[in-house]
Amino acid sequence: MHNVLIAPRKYVQGRGALAEAGKYFKILGRRPLVLWDSTVKDIVGETLLGSLAEEGIEPVDVDFRGDCTHKEADRVIGIIRETGADMAVGVGGGKTLDTAKAAGIATGIRIVTCPTIASNDSPTSAASVWYDEDGNCIGFVCWPFNPDLVLVDSLVISRAPARALVAGMGDALATWVEAKVALQTGAGNIAGGVSTLAAMTIAELGYGILLEHGFEAKRAVEAGVLTPSVEKVIEANILHSGLGFESGGLATAHMIANCLPSFPECRGLMHGEEVAFGVISQLCLDNAVSMEEVYEAVDFEVGVGLPVTFEDIGLMEPSREQLKIIGDVCAGKGSLCESHCFKVTSEAVVDAMIAADALGAERKEAAGVL
Ligand SMILES: [Zn+2]
Known part of the structure; x- marks a missing residue:
């Protein structure tokens, strides 16, 4: 390719x-x-x-x-x-x-x-x-x-609702996390090939912008003002993430996100909010990820108010049987989870989501977020 x-x-x-x-x-x-x-x-x-x-x-x-x-x-x-x-x-x-x-x-x-x-x-x-x-x-x-x-x-x-900008940060945070996975395995991108150095650099740039300016941008938009941090986050959400996802590659974070709308309880979520929970789940699934990276992502999401637990996405104490519906889709043929360098099984996805929920709850509590 x-x-x-x-x-x-x-x-x-x-x-x-x-x-x-x-x-x-x-x-x-x-x-x-x-x-x-x-x-x-x-x-x-x-x-x-x-x-x-x-x-x-x-x-x-x-x-x-x-x-x-x-x-x-x-x-x-x-x-x-x-x-x-x-x-x-x-x-x-x-x-x-x-x-x-x-x-x-x-x-x-x-x-x-x-x-x-x-x-x-x-x-x-x-x-x-x-x-x-x-x-x-x-x-x-x-x-x-x-x-x-x-x-x-x-x-x-x-001047649009801050929730929309924050949801965009969830979608954008996934871009680098997923593109890295696709790069490792040579999985194809939506562009019809494999990623370029340029796409990877843009994806990483967007990730860094979010960590540096995400909190400030949210605060500014809630205060009804347009600051340089807001400009940077808009560019990360629209341009860096847009190019990065399409020419980088997708993986489990988006696959889990795409399954959530089939649960009536999750209907009110914005796409980026679904992806945000998918990001933490993917990080809990991937053996090659450092704990530093996991905590960096989950603490960012907790800080800007993205969903990190089942309760946050509307699923109240879901059973393994319910989660297996998502796991089975993720493990199915043609799934975005095939981007990983290991075989993603239904059981592993269910375990990763349960681990993500527990981690999210713990980090929310540590941050004093109810
Ligand atoms: Zn997306």
């Missing part, structure tokens, strides 16, 4: 970046289809539409209907064909962005993502996560191209 790195064509981040959307959009096209929901439009609509008007760009304004489903993507594809839109612009969270990407790829037009929260890896990636009409995750697809432009207004993100 070759070393492959994929990335968006342009990444722009800064305070008030959306106010310059027109300047960046006009390089890519003249008729953007803007997909957003009413909440997002209330927050950034005036800024974005004003910026487009300044450049004489009239968008096709489309209300996003809640989930990244095939039906919703088909509806957007139909509107693109009807209106002759030449750019699919997703503004909002991961589901909106993923739908815009799917519609843009299907119609062969430019793709722009404008995340208004930094809670996951969607904005830079060439992937869309699909849901069914009932909101169940039904898998993901990797497109042949990444977005043409990722436009990140850090002021907007800093």
